[in-house]
Amino acid sequence: MEYRRMGKSGLQLSVLSFGSWVTFARQTDDDINERLMAQAYEAGVNFFDNAEVYAAGQSEEMMGRVLKKLNWDRSSYVLSSKAFFGWKGEGKKPNQHGLSRKHLMEACDEALQRLQTEYLDLYYCHRADPTVPIEEVVRTMNTLIQQGKIFYWGTSEWTAAEIMEAHMVAKDLGLEGPAVEQPEYNLFNRRKIEVDYAPIFRNVGMGTTIWSPLASGILTGKYNNGIPEGSRMSLNDYEWLKDRALVEEKIARVRDLEKFAQELGVSLPTLSIAWCISNPNVTTAILGATKVDQLIENLKALEVLPLMTAEVKEKIDEIMGTKPIVIRN
Numbered sequence: 447m448e449y450r451r452m453g454k455s456g457l458q459l460s461v462l463s464f465g466s467w468v469t470f471a472r473q474t475d476d477d478i479n480e481r482l483m484a485q486a487y488e489a490g491v492n493f494f495d496n497a498e499v500y501a502a503g504q505s506e507e508m509m510g511r512v513l514k515k516l517n518w519d520r521s522s523y524v525l526s527s528k529a530f531f532g533w534k535g536e537g538k539k540p541n542q543h544g545l546s547r548k549h550l551m552e553a554c555d556e557a558l559q560r561l562q563t564e565y566l567d568l569y570y571c572h573r574a575d576p577t578v579p580i581e582e583v584v585r586t587m588n589t590l591i592q593q594g595k596i597f598y599w600g601t602s603e604w605t606a607a608e609i610m611e612a613h614m615v616a617k618d619l620g621l622e623g624p625a626v627e628q629p630e631y632n633l634f635n636r637r638k639i640e641v642d643y644a645p646i647f648r649n650v651g652m653g654t655t656i657w658s659p660l661a662s663g664i665l666t667g668k669y670n671n672g673i674p675e676g677s678r679m680s681l682n683d684y685e686w687l688k689d690r691a692l693v694e695e696k697i698a699r700v701r702d703l704e705k706f707a708q709e710l711g712v713s714l715p716t717l718s719i720a721w722c723i724s725n726p727n728v729t730t731a732i733l734g735a736t737k738v739d740q741l742i743e744n745l746k747a748l749e750v751l752p753l754m755t756a757e758v759k760e761k762i763d764e765i766m767g768t769k770p771i772v773i774r775n
């Protein structure tokens with residue numbers, strides 16, 4: 447396993463990590479989750495990602511139970527959660543979601559209880575909240591750090607301008623700014639990481655924990671000939687994802703990419719993940735996996751990483767047609 451420093455912070459994250467989003471929502475018992483987490487940990491994964499909203503709080507509860515059972519040394523892994531969406535679903539009341547001091551403080555305590563831990567290494571604002579002054583958010587996250595409940599705070603899917611505003615406010619007040627952002631980054635969605643955040647990487651420094659490196663599985667090629675039974679896109683609650691993601695033009699590109707992977711002698715999932723972590727501004731790519739076999743396969747991306755030469759990446763750009771165009775005056 448390779449470990450990378452999370453931006454300018456001292457924290458080291460394994461370049462491949464594990465997330466529980468849809469995976470834990472689909473499980474009714476802890477066995478498969480335990481096997482997935484154990485497999486990841488044995489391979490050197492040291493970062494496990496969660497959020498209050500995943501399976502309405504149950505994902506944190508499951509991970510808490512599994513971690514308790516596995517009984518790893520707490521200092522050997524990094525645990526995260528995120529607040530913003532709340533976990534009470536449709537019936538949530540005004541202060542049970544968002545980034546107010548009230549929700550962030552309460553959500554953090556609830557996450558600690560559900561995960562059965564004394565502290566979170568990383569705590570994210572799962573989205574920006576334009577209804578709350580940024581000073582309130584920065585002060586609250588700083589308080590949580592001072593209370594020892596969290597060690598670093600971050601953002602997820604914030605714009606570059608929102609992240610910079612948080613940094614400026616934090617600097618003005620002499621408080622901790624966000625150390626990490628959790629954006630989507632994959633061969634379909636590149637602009638934020640490659641263009642929008644470039645000045646932040648350059649001028650401030652920022653770690654990134656990438657979500658959906660396989661675009662929910664599309665970049666494995668599993669949807670090239672329809673929707674396999676039991677796959678994420680076949681699930682009732684994820685219709686919105688299917689409509690957004692399974693566009694014929696995208697699938698045609700993936701078919702071509704699969705041919706290129708075959709020419710290189712590697713699998714498509716490992717090529718897609720290796721491409722993602724070949725960007726030095728990526729600290730870690732969070733893997734989602736519903737089966738141990740998937741995880742074992744995806745971890746092989748580390749072996750494919752050395753193949754990501756400029757030439758190979760150019761060829762991938764050509765096939766996918768998604769390299770962002772940058773116009774500078």
Ligand code: NDP
Nearest residue numbers: 465466467495657658659660661662663677678734735736
């Ligand atoms: P991916 O894009 O890697 O998709 C993972 C899914 O793809 C798996 O659950 C599986 O789905 C399928 N898959 C993975 N590997 C293979 C394989 N080798 N062969 C076939 N199918 C495969 O990641 P996720 O979308 O799951 O995101 C990863 C993590 O990122 C989440 O768990 C969560 O922690 C975080 N996240 C954060 C968000 C945010 O807003 N901050 C948003 C979304 C995710 P299946 O078997 O069901 O088809």
